[in-house]
Amino acid sequence: MFMLAKRLLILAAVLLPLACSSEASDGAGAGGDIGDDALIVPEDLTVTALPGGNGVLNAIALTLRKGPTSTELYVALRNDGDIPACHAAVAVDLYDRTRQSMAAGINGLLTQHFYRLTDGSGTIAACVGPGDVTMAAVTDLPSDLVIEDVEFVVYRCNYFALDVVPIDGLTISQVKAVTGDAGTAYTGTLLNGLDVAVRDPSATVFSVNRVGRPLGVAIGSGAVQIPPGGSWVFETNTVDTAGPDHAAYPAGALAAQ
Known part of the structure; x- marks a missing residue:
C-alpha cells in the first residue's frame, strides 16, 4: 500500500x-x-x-x-x-x-x-x-x-x-480469473479517479473463500503513468489456491507535478 x-x-x-x-x-x-x-x-x-x-x-x-x-x-x-x-x-x-x-x-x-x-x-x-x-x-x-x-x-x-x-480515488473493475497450467491469474482495469496523474500502479488481488477468508494473493504492476480519468489494464501473476471469489486493492504513487 x-x-x-x-x-x-x-x-x-x-x-x-x-x-x-x-x-x-x-x-x-x-x-x-x-x-x-x-x-x-x-x-x-x-x-x-x-x-x-x-x-x-x-x-x-x-x-x-x-x-x-x-x-x-x-x-x-x-x-x-x-x-x-x-x-x-x-x-x-x-x-x-x-x-x-x-x-x-x-x-x-x-x-x-x-x-x-x-x-x-x-x-x-x-x-x-x-x-x-x-x-x-x-x-x-x-x-x-x-x-x-x-x-x-x-x-x-x-x-x-x-x-x-473521502474523495474519488483509484478503483478496480472488470476483474476476471484466468486459470492455466501455472495457476490462476487475474485480469482487470484500474481507473484513476484522482485529479492528478498516478505512476507505477499496482493491483493486488486476493482469492477468497465463500465467507471472505483470503486464500492467496496475486499482484500485477506496471511502469506506466495514468492521467486523471485514465485507466490501466492489468494482469497479475498466478495464485495456486483459487477461491470462488476475490478482493482487489489498487495502489500507486502520485506523478511529479
Whole structure:
C-alpha cells in the first residue's frame, strides 16, 4: 500500500499511531469451521489482538499455510469503528502452546478508498474507512515453520487517525480469473479517479473463500503513468489456491507535478 501525497506527509508527534482493538479476539477467536466456510485455517488456531489495544481494526478471517518457498499468512480485518484508519499496517506474532515465540511478520494493510486531509495541504491518504474490510499478506515467514505447532496468532495494528474527507480515488473493475497450467491469474482495469496523474500502479488481488477468508494473493504492476480519468489494464501473476471469489486493492504513487 502506498500513501499518496502531493508533498511528503511528515508524521508529527501529534499524529499518534493507534493499535488494533482488543475486541478482535471476540470477532475472530479460535478456528472451528472447516471447508469452504472456515474463517480461520488451521481450524484449531487461536487468533487474538495484543491486549490493551484501543483501535478500530478487528481480525475477521485468517489463513496460515505453506507457500512455494516460505510459510505464508493472509489476514482480513474490518474497521468496526467510526473513524478512518489511515496508512495502516498489521504485525503478527506466532506462538506455540507454551507461548514460546515461533515467528513474526509485518506488512501494510491495503485499502479500496482514498481521502484528503482537511488541513489545506491537499495531501491524499489511503485509509480503511468505517465498515471497510482490509487485507494483508505476510509471505516471508520461515519456510521450516511447523504449522501444526502454532497454537496462537497475536496481531497488532498501527494507523493514523487523521482529519480527512473521502474523495474519488483509484478503483478496480472488470476483474476476471484466468486459470492455466501455472495457476490462476487475474485480469482487470484500474481507473484513476484522482485529479492528478498516478505512476507505477499496482493491483493486488486476493482469492477468497465463500465467507471472505483470503486464500492467496496475486499482484500485477506496471511502469506506466495514468492521467486523471485514465485507466490501466492489468494482469497479475498466478495464485495456486483459487477461491470462488476475490478482493482487489489498487495502489500507486502520485506523478511529479
